[in-house]
Amino acid sequence: MSDARESDARAIELRKVSRWFNGGTVKAVDDVSFMVHPGECFGLIGPNGAGKTTSFSMMCGYLRPTHGQVRVMGEDPGRPGALKRRLGALPQDAVLPFGAKVGWLLTYWARLSGLPQPEREARESLEKMDLAQAWGMEPQELSHGMGKRVAMAQAMMGAPPVLLLDEPTSGLDPKIAAHVRGVIRDAKGRQTVVVSSHNLQELEELCDRVAILDRGKLQQVGTVSELTSRSAEFRVQIARGTVPLEAVKALKGCAGASLPQPAMLVVQYDAKVSPDEEMITATLQLLIGHGVFVLGVTRGRRLEDRVLELGEAPVVAAAVVSAS
């Protein structure tokens, strides 16, 4: 594949990127590589200090990498004017400037982005965030949630091909967070979206692929189902009764079963030997036959569990990236 075609297939690419602070004593991002395909929704996950915001900031051109290469739409984000009209960014902790009304600010930014109908674009974007009433308000009059949505509206203006959203729902109440997730879901497919979040359930719901970062290193990157081993594991929540663990292990295709908690049965299996539906049905039949009452079944590990395992997992950055 030629270079041009390769870059067409990569909306964003980080190649061996490191960002150090304090003369190299703090390695916020260390030798991280991954790529984001056009039109996909990509998640950045990790605990505090994992390097998510630093990676995000390098993609937006706010920070320069100490080593390595960042490319967004084939461009170096640090090059002046490189991503004008091509990138919408929701920075995590940027304060909305005071001294102007929200509508005026959005129109100003839309004009600066070179959008043909700045005021209309600003109004539509604010309406899309269900915040038309904020048009005449000053930023200091906005609640945290409203400010977040105004910031989100500025990122969405003009429907840029790449959207980078750092913690888009943090601090929002559940109803508004759901609305914001709906907006992101709408953008999927038409725009390349990168979402950084602590809310793993949200990322599971929104993202096609995710990268797990920890202490500046890339731990894993892949589809959500790959990371959660959805096709090879399920959990059964037990209401009451004694689980016949040995009988479960003896089921065809079962690779292992355990009770990490008294009310939680975890079953690993080989999906090639026993397809998902057969394995789950056989296990439930067995449990019910032994007088066990079941409350629910969850396929795969939750992403949260995968992230919680980080402390024990070895760093597999290079291997996983080559696979992606």
Place this chain on the structure above:
Amino acid sequence: MEQLNEVAIIWGAEVRRAVRSARVITLLALYLMFTALVLMGLAYAFHQVQQQIDDQIALRGATQEAVQPQLEQLKQSFLGGLFSDDTALLESLAKVPLIVLLTFKVTLFFLPMYIAVMGFDQISGEIGPRSIRYLSVRARRSSILWGKYLSQATLLGGLVLVVDLAVIAVARWLTPSFQPLAMATTLLKCWLAATVFSLAYVALSSFCSSLFRSAAVSLIFNLFALFGFWLVNAIGEGASRVVERAAKLAEEDPSLEAPSKVYTVLGWLQYASPSHYSTNLLHPHFLKFLGTTGVYAAFAAAFLVMGYAVLRRRDL
């Protein structure tokens, strides 16, 4: 072309925001009040001096016309001390009421400090709270710097015009012989001179503001830089005077020892300060004015290039 458009949009937006900002309005009002105070003080002093002169003339039984040449000579030597001994400049300044020149000189001394107070957070005030991130994905960093610089320069140009208008009006009230044509010419000259002078100091504040994340630190650094410029100018002028005086004395008495070379070197320091060149901003010869404007433009360009170099490399 696209970059020019970015600069124009940022410039327009920043001016609009500034004229609606309570802080900027307060600062403008404070500067006008300060100038009014200077003006009132000087007007009072002039009134007293004029009264004493009139009393002396009456006491000695002389006429105003008879002592006029002496008064003119006194004014010339005062202006020589205040501005320079350039004959063409002094002749030109002699036609302008003294109160205008004194107020001009005083306001020019304080203008850099005012510029620092007004513009210290133009960049750092956006970097600290990271609101610059909303701009930097839409506009080049150089456009942000230029747009903000031009908006500050525009505000200063407006402020200086208001101040100069007030000064000219007071001068007209105190000096009935100050004719409309002379008033208009003086207003234009003083406004152009102060605006050109401001260009370098606004650029200095842009540079200082680009250096730091904290607006307060930018202000402190800016004030230190102003003090540094004032110091090198004072040292340089002092050393130059020593060298000039020694040269004059040596002409009278060749046996006198020449001053140390250190004085000559220290004398060069004055050229490093933008304020050193302010005198020629009122020069009647257009080329001299143009040359001085060039010097201020060079200072402004140097500060802006340094500001851009910092902003270009810094994390936002």
